[in-house]
Amino acid sequence: MEAGIVGLPNVGKSTLFNALTHAGALAANYPFATIEPNVGVISIPDPRLETIRRFIPTEKLVPAALRLVDIAGIVRGASEGEGLGNKFLSHIREVDAILHVVRCFESLPGGEQVIHVEQTVDPIRDIETIETELTLADLQLVETALPKAERSAKSGDKEAGLRAAVLGKLLPVLSKGDAARTLEGLDAEERRMMRTLGLLTAKRVLYVANVDETDVLGEGPLAKRVRERAAAEGMEVVPVCAKIESELGELSDADRMEMLASLGMKEPALSALARAAYHLLGLQSFYTAGPKEVRAWTIPVGATAPQAAGVIHSDFEKGFIRAEVYSVADLEALKSEKAIKDAGKLRTEGKAYVMRDGDVCHFLFNS
Numbered sequence: 001m002e003a004g005i006v007g008l009p010n011v012g013k014s015t016l017f018n019a020l021t022h023a024g025a026l027a028a029n030y031p032f033a034t035i036e037p038n039v040g041v042i043s044i045p046d047p048r049l050e051t052i053r054r055f056i057p058t059e060k061l062v063p064a065a066l067r068l069v070d071i072a073g074i075v076r077g078a079s080e081g082e083g084l085g086n087k088f089l090s091h092i093r094e095v096d097a098i099l100h101v102v103r104c105f106e107s108l109p110g111g112e113q114v115i116h117v118e119q120t121v122d123p124i125r126d127i128e129t130i131e132t133e134l135t136l137a138d139l140q141l142v143e144t145a146l147p148k149a150e151r152s153a154k155s156g157d158k159e160a161g162l163r164a165a166v167l168g169k170l171l172p173v174l175s176k177g178d179a180a181r182t183l184e185g186l187d188a189e190e191r192r193m194m195r196t197l198g199l200l201t202a203k204r205v206l207y208v209a210n211v212d213e214t215d216v217l218g219e220g221p222l223a224k225r226v227r228e229r230a231a232a233e234g235m236e237v238v239p240v241c242a243k244i245e246s247e248l249g250e251l252s253d254a255d256r257m258e259m260l261a262s263l264g265m266k267e268p269a270l271s272a273l274a275r276a277a278y279h280l281l282g283l284q285s286f287y288t289a290g291p292k293e294v295r296a297w298t299i300p301v302g303a304t305a306p307q308a309a310g311v312i313h314s315d316f317e318k319g320f321i322r323a324e325v326y327s328v329a330d331l332e333a334l335k336s337e338k339a340i341k342d343a344g345k346l347r348t349e350g351k352a353y354v355m356r357d358g359d360v361c362h363f364l365f366n367s
Helices: 013-022 045-056 087-092 123-154 158-176 188-195 221-233 242-248 253-263 268-278 305-312 314-318 328-334 337-342
Strands: 002-006 040-044 060-062 063-072 099-103 204-211 236-240 282-291 293-300 319-327 347-349 361-367
Touching: 002 087, 013 040, 013 060, 013 242, 013 268, 045 060, 045 293, 045 328, 060 319, 087 319, 099 123, 099 158, 099 221, 099 268, 123 158, 123 221, 158 188, 188 314, 204 268, 221 236, 236 268, 242 253, 242 268, 253 293, 282 314, 305 314, 305 319, 305 361, 314 319, 314 361, 319 328, 328 337
Parallel strands: 002 063, 002 099, 060 293, 099 204, 204 236, 282 361
Antiparallel strands: 040 063, 282 293, 319 347, 319 361
């Protein structure tokens, strides 16, 4: 699964990306960088892995992961060629969700000024600038694709006919400046088709409020405005001080815990951000556990047992017989798999079983 990071230049996108992925030196404070995307993978913090290891000794823990794509900052007028234009938006058309970084700080500690492309700090204006540019990019795509789909549909291509119908419904929505995700009344096949179009404004959004060191919990007036905007849209917000997070990444475990305590934080904000992105994508984890490794596997909410087995190996799904399942909570309460079995808590589930977040599984299959 992938998430794309968007935002204006100099809102802290690169700092955040580097902190999340431990990618190294931070980008300089320049209004425009490169159209080439930065790509990295982040681990999803998951204390349940350590819980499992307490009772099932293993050589290593393997957390779930999320791929991040960080693109150049978007400016007002990008659709008309301002800044670097919007051609680089193609790099995030295939991602599953958007992380929208919004500047919620005036200046850095010590009074260091960070250039704002609009000269003033206004998170709602900035959000609307990005949303407008993404909507215009989608409108350009739809206006180009619709005539082609209509021509193909005339030859009897049913899939092209469906595409033309969906594009036709999207055109007036985007023309009004509304996001593609606001389009209602689509049936299941139309929703399937819409997912294939790579529309930026059809994706769910997680707002990342980049706050300063005096507002690490995001309770200040700038972050509050972002929260209100997100609530009105049915989206979520995670406050992050990108500068602090980059510093935390350089510390030992002991020093990190000391710094977090001094800031009144229970964990790095990046942990909350990673989990929020995971939730945004409609994902959950199940686990396999053995002496070689304890691993978290990623599946969509609603996945069946055979589909979960197929994430491990396609042959597991094809030859699925049954799954032996218990929960991490069962393991924590009963201390061992043998005790779980003796207590009658080890469940045997078939092909119709819908996986639950936190299941620990052994799959049986025909090879």
